[in-house]
Amino acid sequence: MIKIKIDQDKCKGCLLCVNFCPRGLIKKSPKLNKQGLNFVEFDLQGDCSGCLQCAVICPDCCIEVYKSE
Amino acid sequence: MEKIFKRCQSLSDLPMHYCPGCGHGIAHRLVAEAVDELGVREETIGVAPVGCAVVAYDYWNFDCSEAAHGRALAVATAIKRVHPQKLVFTYQGDGDLAAIGTNETIHAANRGENLSVIFINNAVYGMTGGQLAPTTLLGQKTSTSVDGRQKQLHGYPLKISEILAALPGVYYVERVSLESPAGVLKAKRAVKQAFQNQLNNLGFSLVEVLSPCPTYWGLSPQAALQWIKDVMQKEFPVGRIK
Ligand SMILES: Cc1ncc(C[n+]2csc(CCOP(=O)(O)OP(=O)(O)O)c2C)c(N)n1
Ligand code: SF4
Numbered sequence: 001m002i003k004i005k006i007d008q009d010k011c012k013g014c015l016l017c018v019n020f021c022p023r024g025l026i027k028k029s030p031k032l033n034k035q036g037l038n039f040v041e042f043d044l045q046g047d048c049s050g051c052l053q054c055a056v057i058c059p060d061c062c063i064e065v066y067k068s069e
Numbered sequence: 070m071e072k073i074f075k076r077c078q079s080l081s082d083l084p085m086h087y088c089p090g091c092g093h094g095i096a097h098r099l100v101a102e103a104v105d106e107l108g109v110r111e112e113t114i115g116v117a118p119v120g121c122a123v124v125a126y127d128y129w130n131f132d133c134s135e136a137a138h139g140r141a142l143a144v145a146t147a148i149k150r151v152h153p154q155k156l157v158f159t160y161q162g163d164g165d166l167a168a169i170g171t172n173e174t175i176h177a178a179n180r181g182e183n184l185s186v187i188f189i190n191n192a193v194y195g196m197t198g199g200q201l202a203p204t205t206l207l208g209q210k211t212s213t214s215v216d217g218r219q220k221q222l223h224g225y226p227l228k229i230s231e232i233l234a235a236l237p238g239v240y241y242v243e244r245v246s247l248e249s250p251a252g253v254l255k256a257k258r259a260v261k262q263a264f265q266n267q268l269n270n271l272g273f274s275l276v277e278v279l280s281p282c283p284t285y286w287g288l289s290p291q292a293a294l295q296w297i298k299d300v301m302q303k304e305f306p307v308g309r310i311k
Contacts, residue, residue, distance in 0.1 A: 002073070014090035014283075014290040020250060037089070055074040056250040059094035059290075060085055065074035 001069070002050035004042050007062040011039035017054035017063065023047065026054060079104045079113075079130050086124070090290020092247045092280030093121055096189055097128050099253070100160065103261040104131060107268065113156045114148055116141045120162035121195040139170025142177035145184050156264055158185040163204040164194040167229040171203075174229070178273050181238025185263040186275040188230070191282040192301065199285025203227035206304050211285065226304055230277045234311035240272035242310040246279035248297040252307075279305055 004026075011033060018026045018040055025046035033039045042048075048065075055063040076082070079101035087093045104113050110131050117125040119138035126133035136144040141159035149157040159166075166174050166188050177184065193211055194200040200213040204226050208217040218226075234242040241263060245256035256278055263274035279301050281293035288296055 010084045012089035016090060016290050016294070019291045035084075050073060052074050053250040056253050057095070059087065059089075059091055061076050061080060061094065061098050063074070064072060064076070066070045067073050068070045 002048040002065065002067050003044065004048060004054060005064045005066065006040060006042055007064075008039040008041075009034045010060050010062045011037070012060060013038040013040060014059060015040065016057045016059065020053040020057050022051065022053065023049065077102050077105045079110050081128050081130050083127055085128055087121065088282075088284045090281060090283045090293060091121070092191065092278070092282070093125075093189065095247050095253055096160075096187065096256075096278050096280060097122075097125060099257045099260050100158070100187060101129055102257060103264050104156070106261060107156075107264055109156050109264075109268070112154070113158075114152065116145045116148070116157070116159040118159070118161040118165040119196070120165050122160060122162065122189070123196065125160055139165050139168070140173055141165065141170065142182070142184065142186070143173045146177055146180070146182050149182060149184055153183075156185070156267055158187060158264065158267075160187045161189065162195065163188070163190045163192065163202045164197075167203045167227055171229070175233070175236075178233045178275070179236045179238050181240075181272045183267055183270055183272055184274075185267045186273075187260060187263070188275055188277045189280045190277050190305065191280045192226075193282055193285045195282050195285055199282075203229070204305075206300060210287075228305070230275060230310055233275060238273055239275070239311060241266050241274040242277070243275075244277040244279065244305060244307050244310060246297055246302060246307045247281065248279070248294045248302070255307075277305070279307070
């Protein structure tokens, strides 16, 4: 199973990951982070393929990707 | 749990001050990843520019120097000559490298200094308020070309990479673009190549990175990437120039 972890305090809500995730598993949160910006959230129930599109495009290096059995 | 993508060692843990969707953050990460993959973090000296990336040294976990606006390649020349075994690179915007620093850029390239240059082309002066840069496209509106760049008034977008490629001292020039994850991966290969060339003593290498400035293009981050693809790449075609 593959999951991504988003550093919500570093996220600036640019939404590039939301636009590039081919499975639509990342969404803008209505909540605000420390910077006062709407960060993004990952759908933990979603079926992530680990394509890394989100992590590769993230301008703030906020996304880590994990694989577990 | 196995991490298949993580923040690399050469990128510090500080949050970056760039605007949402700015390409500088991506370019910083690519530089850091290339340094780590080549295993030269302790042997690297970066030279940060004046421009939005003025505190790039805070975001990298290796030695850095700062240079006055446009003078990064003069500073890098000195560092490399004193420490020829180090990996020395400059990171410069278009205002820095192709306007105020044109002189230093052309002469360092023409001397064939064994250096690597990461040249961020965002078609504006970001730090000072989005003024027209040498690389601004014809018709592009900036704070000092409110009706769009006109050739009669402002001249043509400056293709500094093509000019540099014509110099015999220059070994490698490639233009890449951060318009998509695929573009980012190609950009990473070019940055690593520019560093590898220096480690192999092959001479002056430059990577021009077409990089979004959503703030001064007046576009959303996603629309800025689309603009790179639809407009900027037409004037500045990506690929190996030399
Ligand atoms: C000698 C000198 N002249 C002018 C300035 C003002 N200045 C600061 S940044 C900048 C332009 C930066 O544009 P660019 O190099 O394209 O980088 P960006 O901010 O777009 O990343 C200028 C003109 C300065 N700091 N020093
Ligand atoms: S002004 Fe432009 S180049 Fe500067 S941080 Fe903002 S988006 Fe980036």
